[in-house]
Amino acid sequence: MSTTGPEHDYKQKLAAGRFEIQICGACGKHVFYPRVICPHCGADKLDWVAAVGAGVVYSSTVVRRKPEAGGDYNVALVDLAEGPRMMSRVVGIEPTGVKIGMKVKARIAQGDPAKGEAPIVEFTPD
16 A cells, blocks of 8 residues: 555545545546546646535445345445545445435444454445
8 A cells, every 4th residue: 555645645534534535726626536637627736625525326236245244235326515426335224225316425434454444435324
């Protein structure tokens, strides 16, 4: 794992309990996944801002697992209020209950460092 760069910065912010995304100082568009160059205009003027945390499910699928392997879970694409789309999961609801157009709210799941799990952004129904 790299110890420098925007991905490292993003993960450090999550570990500190902050969900932040980038915004371009040139074109004003928000960016996710963290980058060095704005994918919209090519500028290198990306700054960090706190994400509102609101989103809408764009797509969702259920990954099937045996109960002893942790059971089923969903993988969702969520459109953030700021514009970018991110892949995550929706928790606090049955995996089959996640629907396109559902409003969701972000939260940070810290993970278990003993298992090598890093903090991630996941969503709950709003």
